[in-house]
Amino acid sequence: MHYTRDNMAGLLRSHDINPTHQRIEIAHALFSRQEHLSADQVMAIVNTRHSETSKATVYNTLKLFLEKGLVREVIVDPSKVFFDPNTSPHHHLYEVDSGKLSDIDAEHVQISGLPPLPPGMVTEGIDLIVRVRRKA
Amino acid sequence: MHYTRDNMAGLLRSHDINPTHQRIEIAHALFSRQEHLSADQVMAIVNTRHSETSKATVYNTLKLFLEKGLVREVIVDPSKVFFDPNTSPHHHLYEVDSGKLSDIDAEHVQISGLPPLPPGMVTEGIDLIVRVRRKA
DNA sequence: ACGGCGATCTGGACTTTGTCTAATATCCGG
DNA sequence: CCGGATATTAGACAAAGTCCAGATCGCCGT
Ligand SMILES: [Mn+2]
Ligand SMILES: [Mn+2]
Ligand SMILES: [Zn+2]
Ligand SMILES: [Zn+2]
Numbered sequence: 001m002h003y004t005r006d007n008m009a010g011l012l013r014s015h016d017i018n019p020t021h022q023r024i025e026i027a028h029a030l031f032s033r034q035e036h037l038s039a040d041q042v043m044a045i046v047n048t049r050h051s052e053t054s055k056a057t058v059y060n061t062l063k064l065f066l067e068k069g070l071v072r073e074v075i076v077d078p079s080k081v082f083f084d085p086n087t088s089p090h091h092h093l094y095e096v097d098s099g100k101l102s103d104i105d106a107e108h109v110q111i112s113g114l115p116p117l118p119p120g121m122v123t124e125g126i127d128l129i130v131r132v133r134r135k136a
Numbered sequence: 137m138h139y140t141r142d143n144m145a146g147l148l149r150s151h152d153i154n155p156t157h158q159r160i161e162i163a164h165a166l167f168s169r170q171e172h173l174s175a176d177q178v179m180a181i182v183n184t185r186h187s188e189t190s191k192a193t194v195y196n197t198l199k200l201f202l203e204k205g206l207v208r209e210v211i212v213d214p215s216k217v218f219f220d221p222n223t224s225p226h227h228h229l230y231e232v233d234s235g236k237l238s239d240i241d242a243e244h245v246q247i248s249g250l251p252p253l254p255p256g257m258v259t260e261g262i263d264l265i266v267r268v269r270r271k272a
Numbered sequence: 273a274c275g276g277c278g279a280t281c282t283g284g285a286c287t288t289t290g291t292c293t294a295a296t297a298t299c300c301g302g
Numbered sequence: 303c304c305g306g307a308t309a310t311t312a313g314a315c316a317a318a319g320t321c322c323a324g325a326t327c328g329c330c331g332t
Contacts, residue, residue, distance in 0.1 A: 053311095121271065192282060
């Protein structure tokens with residue numbers, strides 16, 4: 001499957017998001033690359049040729065995508081949030097030195113023995129992050 | 137075991153940290169409470185009576201504690217880092233609404249099926265965060 | 273006690289990430 | 303084409319964290 005700008009409108013609509021020029025560009029940045037991007041990186045990508053999209057719109061749009069379940073947030077670096085076009089359940093491998101973030105398929109990973117949740121609470125998600133660094 | 141200011145000097149020394157007035161106060165804030173605190177919270181606690189410790193020192197000291205393995209960092213909220221006096225392997229439960237962060241003993245939790253690490257890499261840590269919220 | 277000196281602490285400027293607002297522009301149904 | 307709702311924008315603002323040059327501290331030898 002190939003993510004073109006043309007598919008983006010449909011993808012957005014299917015998530016109840018009104019497709020606009022800026023939203024299509026931002027979705028395209030994330031989905032065509034299938035990478036974890038920070039708001040800053042999205043901004044840079046979208047504005048490579050000539051300035052097209054403001055900072056406010058980049059942040060507004062990413063938050064909207066998040067609310068609508070189109071992307072997921074990955075909190076792994078204290079200095080910035082990553083946005084993840086992969087919303088299927090999966091985990092992350094974080095290379096501390098380089099800042100590289102990659103996916104770990106959840107299919108074969110088993111987590112067991114977690115204690116019961118506090119009453120009246122529901123799980124919103126389980127984040128598993130394997131932090132690695134270059135061997136000394 | 138009770139953490140008094142008097143114990144702190146020994147604890148610091150045992151981690152190769154020169155105990156100073158400010159470092160003792162900051163360590164005491166964390167260890168006497170046994171809670172996850174942000175830099176801001178540490179600052180507030182240490183300066184309750186009268187201003188004693190500067191922002192720069194709070195940040196420098198927490199970073200020093202981190203390097204020396206006296207505390208651990210928990211990255212769970214995009215807007216601030218928490219410092220954790222509990223350095224034994226354990227996981228975290230994060231209540232998204234309230235921001236409350238609590239420990240999950242690692243003893244009974246089993247994680248299996250993780251893929252092999254990329255060559256030349258070693259695991260620095262595995263962070264498991266259970267994100268929960270109040271039932272609708 | 274005194275002077276010296278490395279280690280530590282400090283105020284405040286600065287940077288980065290993210291939020292907010294009020295004005296403008298765009299879109300769309302009638 | 304009009305009018306209202308929706309979306310975008312510049313730029314001011316806020317919060318967390320970093321940095322630096324100068325002041326201070328605590329200890330040692332005299
Ligand atoms: Mn364009
Ligand atoms: Mn004091
Ligand atoms: Zn991912
Ligand atoms: Zn903890």
